[in-house]
Ligand SMILES: [Zn+2]
């Protein structure tokens with residue numbers, strides 16, 4: 010079944026889901042995995058979210074897909090990824106995350 014990424018809204022077609030890690034489940038409240046709602050994300054979006062936000066930030070401020078989609082820190086990324094068909098990107102962990110961990 011083709012999967013639509015909840016963040017960038019790109020459709021990942023069946024033939025590209027040969028690698029089971031291409032689409033990943035993201036827990037919107039990462040520190041409460043047992044009860045957290047989840048969304049399906051393409052791998053670049055999932056990597057990007059965790060590179061940009063510490064788990065505590067995700068839990069406190071970005072625990073809905075709408076809040077992530079409108080986050081300033083992701084705007085440039087989303088605009089960029091939507092114009093590509095990449096399912097693999099290299100992501101540098103941002104200072105926001107590094108400072109906190
Ligand atoms: Zn995506």
Ligand SMILES: [Zn+2]
Nearest residue numbers: 034035036055
């Ligand atoms: Zn996640």
